[in-house]
Amino acid sequence: MKLDDSIGFLINQTGRKLSQVVNHYFAAHEMTSEQWSVLARLCEEDGISQKELAARVSKDQTNVTRILDQLQRKGLIVRMTNPEDRRSFLPSVTPEGRQMYERMAPLEEQVIALAIQGLDEKEVAKLKELLQRIANNAARQL
Amino acid sequence: MKLDDSIGFLINQTGRKLSQVVNHYFAAHEMTSEQWSVLARLCEEDGISQKELAARVSKDQTNVTRILDQLQRKGLIVRMTNPEDRRSFLPSVTPEGRQMYERMAPLEEQVIALAIQGLDEKEVAKLKELLQRIANNAARQL
DNA sequence: TCAAAATAGTTGCTATAGCAATTATATTGG
DNA sequence: CCAATATAATTGCTATAGCAACTATTTTGA
Numbered sequence: 001m002k003l004d005d006s007i008g009f010l011i012n013q014t015g016r017k018l019s020q021v022v023n024h025y026f027a028a029h030e031m032t033s034e035q036w037s038v039l040a041r042l043c044e045e046d047g048i049s050q051k052e053l054a055a056r057v058s059k060d061q062t063n064v065t066r067i068l069d070q071l072q073r074k075g076l077i078v079r080m081t082n083p084e085d086r087r088s089f090l091p092s093v094t095p096e097g098r099q100m101y102e103r104m105a106p107l108e109e110q111v112i113a114l115a116i117q118g119l120d121e122k123e124v125a126k127l128k129e130l131l132q133r134i135a136n137n138a139a140r141q142l
Numbered sequence: 143m144k145l146d147d148s149i150g151f152l153i154n155q156t157g158r159k160l161s162q163v164v165n166h167y168f169a170a171h172e173m174t175s176e177q178w179s180v181l182a183r184l185c186e187e188d189g190i191s192q193k194e195l196a197a198r199v200s201k202d203q204t205n206v207t208r209i210l211d212q213l214q215r216k217g218l219i220v221r222m223t224n225p226e227d228r229r230s231f232l233p234s235v236t237p238e239g240r241q242m243y244e245r246m247a248p249l250e251e252q253v254i255a256l257a258i259q260g261l262d263e264k265e266v267a268k269l270k271e272l273l274q275r276i277a278n279n280a281a282r283q284l
Numbered sequence: 285t286c287a288a289a290a291t292a293g294t295t296g297c298t299a300t301a302g303c304a305a306t307t308a309t310a311t312t313g314g
Numbered sequence: 315c316c317a318a319t320a321t322a323a324t325t326g327c328t329a330t331a332g333c334a335a336c337t338a339t340t341t342t343g344a
Contacts (some may be wrong), residue, residue: 003182003199007166007270008254012157013200013274016301016306017280018150023302024284033150034159034330042147051292057145060154060332067330087339089291109143112150114280123272128149130261130269131156136153137257138159142166158331163334176300193322202302207324209300229309229322 002082007134025107030074031098034059036104038067039076041092043101049088058135076100147278160257171242172216176201178246180209181218184235185243187257191230200277218242 003009022033040124041057042048048056069090071077076097078088093101116124145151162173183199184190190198196206213219220237221231236237258266272278 001247003179004184006250007258008157008250008256010158010180010270010273011160012175014277014280015150015154015157017277017284018153020302021283022150023281027303032329033154037145037151041233044144047293056323058158059330060297062333063252063295063331067178081250082292085292085340087337089293105143108148108150110181111283112148114283115276116149118275119272123268124149126265126268128152129273130265131152133260135156135159136154136259137259138163141163141253141256142157142159162332169333174299189321201300203323204303204325205301212299224322227310227322229307231323 007021012130018111021111021115022108024102025052025111029104031100031104033108035067035070035102036101039071039093040048040105042077043093043098043120046092047090049085049090051088053091054102071097151168153273153276160253163253163257164250167253168246172247173242173246175250177209177241178210178250180206181213181235181239181243184219184233188234189232191224191227191232193230195233213239238258 019033022036024035027034037057038053041053045053045056050064050068051061054061057064059067063080068077068079072079074096075094076092078093082088082090091102119127148163163173164178168178171233179199180195183195187195187198192206192210193203196203199206201209210219211223214221216238217236219233219235222234224230224232261269
């Protein structure tokens, strides 16, 4: 089997290229696609723990700790103490963080719109479904 | 638009999960999915320059330099001088490297087989086609 | 009740990813 | 011809990714 026939290689290659474009647009705002994904998730589900956040962005908890460090350094989130469990923090988006998210979201959407140029709605829906099924299959193997 | 609706997020998330599984199987052989992809490409197209190799795996040239460092450290490749251009090297797979590739390839294929469980041939072909089109769209934006 | 086990988060280490600057060599244009 | 430019690879810097070890708490169970 050739490398080009590997679905794994193709998925990662495509993802890498998409990230490159998004990061290119985000760079002027000192933002990265990964930081944005964490910020976006937090905007959607404020008040969850770091552990829960990690699960919701499919990232390692260690990794989320460090991405939150970056976001906190820039004043985009704060770590609230959890009154129910003093081991955990509840990261919370600041007004500056929400503003950043709202400024970046259209950029991200624009890149995606260009990336799926030529695909019709049905194809996009099918693609999402297939990727989701593969992600579920992979998750079961861990 | 919610994060879960972003094709970019979904592609990267799925790729990350697949890499996790592959790396899990490869770890016992001190191999990673990324090192394997570079080694596999070299096995397919021996005698190309590092610059060409980088293009063929869609990785940064800097990154390829360092992945080759790893492979060389393990004796899986050597850097041949290029008689036509003394600036460049022609990385070449050693017998040990080829053996490693052949030992890992079935593992990778097995992970992929489990990952696409439940998808029929037509769906896999369609998925590859759509990803390729998105990758091409993204590449044009750089 | 309270020692043992489990859990949330962090830190240290290594690998991958990409940008900017540097070095060595090749190519080009006056 | 040779100075200016371009190119291949490397190094330095920072961010992302994940494993293992550690700290501080919480939960469990005898």
